[in-house]
Amino acid sequence: EDQVTQSPEALRLQEGESSSLNCSYTVSGLRGLFWYRQDPGKGPEFLFTLYSAGEEKEKERLKATLTKKESFLHITAPKPEDSATYLCAAMLSSQGGSEKLVFGKGTKLTVNP
Amino acid sequence: NAGVMQNPRHLVRRRGQEARLRCSPMKGHSHVYWYRQLPEEGLKFMVYLQKENIIDESGMPKERFSAEFPKEGPSILRIQQVVRGDSAAYFCASSSRVFEQYFGPGTRLTVT
Numbered sequence: 171e172d173q174v175t176q177s178p179e180a181l182r183l184q185e186g187e188s189s190s191l192n193c194s195y196t197v198s199g200l201r202g203l204f205w206y207r208q209d210p211g212k213g214p215e216f217l218f219t220l221y222s223a224g225e226e227k228e229k230e231r232l233k234a235t236l237t238k239k240e241s242f243l244h245i246t247a248p249k250p251e252d253s254a255t256y257l258c259a260a261m262l263s264s265q266g267g268s269e270k271l272v273f274g275k276g277t278k279l280t281v282n283p
Numbered sequence: 284n285a286g287v288m289q290n291p292r293h294l295v296r297r298r299g300q301e302a303r304l305r306c307s308p309m310k311g312h313s314h315v316y317w318y319r320q321l322p323e324e325g326l327k328f329m330v331y332l333q334k335e336n337i338i339d340e341s342g343m344p345k346e347r348f349s350a351e352f353p354k355e356g357p358s359i360l361r362i363q364q365v366v367r368g369d370s371a372a373y374f375c376a377s378s379s380r381v382f383e384q385y386f387g388p389g390t391r392l393t394v395t
Binding site (some may be wrong): 186201202206210213214215216219259261262268269270271272273275276280 | 287289314316318324325326327328331338339341342356374376382384385386387388389
Protein backbone atom coordinates (compact mmCIF):
# COMPACT_ATOMS: atom_id res chain seq x y z
CA GLU A 171 0.00 0.00 0.00
CA ASP A 172 1.24 3.49 -0.84
CA GLN A 173 2.23 5.26 2.33
CA VAL A 174 3.76 8.54 3.48
CA THR A 175 5.04 8.82 7.05
CA GLN A 176 6.20 12.00 8.72
CA SER A 177 8.29 12.35 11.85
CA PRO A 178 8.28 13.67 14.43
CA GLU A 179 4.55 14.28 14.94
CA ALA A 180 5.38 17.43 16.89
CA LEU A 181 8.52 19.49 17.35
CA ARG A 182 9.26 22.37 19.68
CA LEU A 183 12.23 24.60 18.92
CA GLN A 184 13.67 27.74 20.37
CA GLU A 185 14.01 30.68 18.02
CA GLY A 186 17.24 30.22 16.09
CA GLU A 187 17.51 26.48 16.80
CA SER A 188 17.85 24.70 13.44
CA SER A 189 16.35 21.26 12.85
CA SER A 190 14.95 18.90 10.21
CA LEU A 191 11.61 17.27 9.55
CA ASN A 192 11.47 13.84 7.95
CA CYS A 193 9.13 12.39 5.35
CA SER A 194 9.57 8.76 4.33
CA TYR A 195 7.54 7.22 1.54
CA THR A 196 6.80 3.77 0.21
CA VAL A 197 4.98 4.28 -3.05
CA SER A 198 4.87 2.40 -6.33
CA GLY A 199 6.41 5.00 -8.59
CA LEU A 200 6.97 8.57 -7.41
CA ARG A 201 6.18 11.41 -9.81
CA GLY A 202 6.87 14.17 -7.32
CA LEU A 203 7.27 14.92 -3.62
CA PHE A 204 5.47 17.98 -2.29
CA TRP A 205 5.84 20.06 0.87
CA TYR A 206 3.05 22.27 2.19
CA ARG A 207 2.62 24.51 5.20
CA GLN A 208 -0.76 24.59 6.96
CA ASP A 209 -1.78 27.16 9.55
CA PRO A 210 -4.75 26.45 11.88
CA GLY A 211 -8.09 26.88 10.13
CA LYS A 212 -6.51 27.44 6.73
CA GLY A 213 -5.76 25.48 3.59
CA PRO A 214 -2.31 24.04 2.83
CA GLU A 215 0.10 26.55 1.33
CA PHE A 216 2.40 25.18 -1.38
CA LEU A 217 6.13 25.31 -0.56
CA PHE A 218 8.16 22.96 -2.80
CA THR A 219 8.02 20.19 -5.36
CA LEU A 220 10.93 17.76 -5.76
CA TYR A 221 11.02 15.39 -8.71
CA SER A 222 14.20 13.31 -8.48
CA ALA A 223 16.66 11.99 -5.91
CA GLY A 224 19.40 14.49 -5.17
CA GLU A 225 17.24 17.49 -5.91
CA GLU A 226 17.23 20.40 -3.44
CA LYS A 227 15.11 23.54 -3.26
CA GLU A 228 15.33 26.53 -0.92
CA LYS A 229 13.02 29.29 0.17
CA GLU A 230 14.05 31.73 2.90
CA ARG A 231 14.83 29.61 6.00
CA LEU A 232 13.55 26.37 4.46
CA LYS A 233 15.41 23.82 2.35
CA ALA A 234 13.88 20.61 1.02
CA THR A 235 15.92 17.61 -0.11
CA LEU A 236 14.95 14.28 -1.67
CA THR A 237 16.47 10.78 -1.68
CA LYS A 238 15.04 7.55 -3.09
CA LYS A 239 13.22 6.75 0.14
CA GLU A 240 12.71 10.01 2.02
CA SER A 241 12.66 13.77 2.00
CA PHE A 242 13.84 16.27 4.58
CA LEU A 243 12.67 19.77 5.29
CA HIS A 244 15.52 21.64 6.93
CA ILE A 245 14.67 24.76 8.91
CA THR A 246 17.58 27.10 9.56
CA ALA A 247 17.39 29.62 12.41
CA PRO A 248 13.59 29.41 12.68
CA LYS A 249 11.42 32.29 13.85
CA PRO A 250 8.11 32.14 15.73
CA GLU A 251 6.26 32.88 12.46
CA ASP A 252 7.51 29.54 11.12
CA SER A 253 5.21 27.80 13.59
CA ALA A 254 2.73 25.70 11.57
CA THR A 255 2.00 22.14 10.54
CA TYR A 256 4.22 21.00 7.68
CA LEU A 257 2.72 18.44 5.33
CA CYS A 258 4.51 16.11 2.96
CA ALA A 259 2.72 14.49 0.01
CA ALA A 260 3.65 12.06 -2.74
CA MET A 261 2.20 12.17 -6.23
CA LEU A 262 2.04 8.64 -7.60
CA SER A 263 2.70 7.30 -11.06
CA SER A 264 -0.24 7.91 -13.29
CA GLN A 265 -2.91 5.26 -13.49
CA GLY A 266 -5.33 6.37 -16.12
CA GLY A 267 -4.12 9.94 -15.79
CA SER A 268 -4.65 10.32 -12.05
CA GLU A 269 -2.63 13.00 -10.25
CA LYS A 270 -3.71 12.43 -6.68
CA LEU A 271 -1.53 13.26 -3.70
CA VAL A 272 -0.97 10.88 -0.79
CA PHE A 273 -0.39 12.95 2.33
CA GLY A 274 1.42 12.24 5.56
CA LYS A 275 -0.21 13.32 8.83
CA GLY A 276 2.13 16.25 9.21
CA THR A 277 4.64 17.61 11.71
CA LYS A 278 3.38 20.33 14.01
CA LEU A 279 6.22 22.79 14.51
CA THR A 280 6.23 25.30 17.37
CA VAL A 281 8.99 27.89 17.54
CA ASN A 282 9.26 29.68 20.87
CA PRO A 283 10.67 33.21 21.07
CA ASN B 284 -4.54 36.85 -9.41
CA ALA B 285 -7.12 35.32 -7.12
CA GLY B 286 -6.35 31.98 -5.56
CA VAL B 287 -8.62 28.98 -5.23
CA MET B 288 -11.96 30.03 -3.81
CA GLN B 289 -14.28 27.85 -1.78
CA ASN B 290 -17.68 28.57 -0.37
CA PRO B 291 -19.22 28.44 2.02
CA ARG B 292 -16.35 28.54 4.53
CA HIS B 293 -18.52 27.02 7.22
CA LEU B 294 -21.59 24.86 6.70
CA VAL B 295 -23.88 23.36 9.32
CA ARG B 296 -26.31 20.64 8.30
CA ARG B 297 -28.64 18.38 10.25
CA ARG B 298 -28.45 14.65 9.73
CA GLY B 299 -30.25 13.66 6.55
CA GLN B 300 -29.86 17.01 4.79
CA GLU B 301 -27.79 17.68 1.69
CA ALA B 302 -24.50 19.58 1.64
CA ARG B 303 -23.18 21.38 -1.45
CA LEU B 304 -19.62 22.62 -1.44
CA ARG B 305 -18.32 24.89 -4.21
CA CYS B 306 -14.85 25.42 -5.57
CA SER B 307 -13.62 27.94 -8.13
CA PRO B 308 -10.13 27.07 -9.36
CA MET B 309 -7.35 29.56 -9.94
CA LYS B 310 -7.50 31.42 -13.23
CA GLY B 311 -6.07 29.28 -16.00
CA HIS B 312 -6.34 26.01 -14.05
CA SER B 313 -8.47 23.26 -15.53
CA HIS B 314 -7.75 20.48 -13.02
CA VAL B 315 -9.66 20.27 -9.73
CA TYR B 316 -9.11 17.93 -6.78
CA TRP B 317 -11.14 17.41 -3.62
CA TYR B 318 -9.61 16.24 -0.35
CA ARG B 319 -11.11 15.60 3.09
CA GLN B 320 -9.38 16.23 6.40
CA LEU B 321 -10.81 14.56 9.48
CA PRO B 322 -9.74 15.65 12.97
CA GLU B 323 -6.32 14.20 13.82
CA GLU B 324 -6.10 12.67 10.34
CA GLY B 325 -4.13 13.59 7.27
CA LEU B 326 -5.64 14.92 4.08
CA LYS B 327 -7.30 12.14 2.07
CA PHE B 328 -7.84 12.30 -1.67
CA MET B 329 -11.43 12.04 -2.81
CA VAL B 330 -11.76 12.90 -6.49
CA TYR B 331 -9.91 14.44 -9.45
CA LEU B 332 -11.83 16.22 -12.18
CA GLN B 333 -11.19 18.09 -15.37
CA LYS B 334 -13.83 20.13 -17.17
CA GLU B 335 -16.89 17.88 -17.65
CA ASN B 336 -14.87 14.74 -16.79
CA ILE B 337 -14.20 12.70 -13.67
CA ILE B 338 -10.65 11.38 -14.03
CA ASP B 339 -10.22 9.53 -10.72
CA GLU B 340 -12.88 9.01 -8.06
CA SER B 341 -11.10 6.22 -6.22
CA GLY B 342 -11.26 8.11 -2.90
CA MET B 343 -14.97 8.88 -3.00
CA PRO B 344 -17.33 6.91 -0.77
CA LYS B 345 -19.51 4.72 -2.99
CA GLU B 346 -22.78 6.17 -1.74
CA ARG B 347 -24.13 9.67 -1.04
CA PHE B 348 -21.09 11.51 -2.47
CA SER B 349 -20.81 12.97 -5.97
CA ALA B 350 -18.73 15.61 -7.71
CA GLU B 351 -18.91 17.57 -10.91
CA PHE B 352 -16.92 20.22 -12.74
CA PRO B 353 -19.15 21.65 -15.45
CA LYS B 354 -18.05 23.51 -18.55
CA GLU B 355 -19.14 26.76 -16.93
CA GLY B 356 -19.11 27.56 -13.22
CA PRO B 357 -17.48 26.09 -10.13
CA SER B 358 -16.82 22.51 -9.21
CA ILE B 359 -19.42 21.09 -6.81
CA LEU B 360 -18.97 18.39 -4.19
CA ARG B 361 -22.36 17.11 -3.13
CA ILE B 362 -23.08 15.02 -0.07
CA GLN B 363 -26.59 13.63 0.23
CA GLN B 364 -28.23 12.55 3.50
CA VAL B 365 -25.32 13.69 5.63
CA VAL B 366 -24.32 11.77 8.76
CA ARG B 367 -22.21 12.85 11.74
CA GLY B 368 -19.18 11.05 10.31
CA ASP B 369 -19.19 13.45 7.34
CA SER B 370 -18.16 16.30 9.66
CA ALA B 371 -14.74 17.37 8.41
CA ALA B 372 -12.84 20.04 6.53
CA TYR B 373 -13.15 19.68 2.77
CA PHE B 374 -10.42 21.19 0.66
CA CYS B 375 -10.34 21.87 -3.02
CA ALA B 376 -7.11 22.23 -4.98
CA SER B 377 -6.44 23.23 -8.57
CA SER B 378 -3.54 22.91 -10.98
CA SER B 379 -2.45 23.54 -14.52
CA ARG B 380 -0.28 20.93 -16.23
CA VAL B 381 2.74 21.55 -14.01
CA PHE B 382 1.41 19.22 -11.29
CA GLU B 383 1.64 21.70 -8.41
CA GLN B 384 -1.70 21.73 -6.62
CA TYR B 385 -2.81 24.94 -4.95
CA PHE B 386 -5.34 24.65 -2.18
CA GLY B 387 -8.32 26.75 -1.21
CA PRO B 388 -9.19 27.76 2.37
CA GLY B 389 -11.55 24.83 2.82
CA THR B 390 -15.16 24.34 3.85
CA ARG B 391 -15.74 23.14 7.38
CA LEU B 392 -18.81 20.96 7.48
CA THR B 393 -20.52 20.27 10.79
CA VAL B 394 -23.34 17.74 10.92
CA THR B 395 -25.60 18.07 13.97
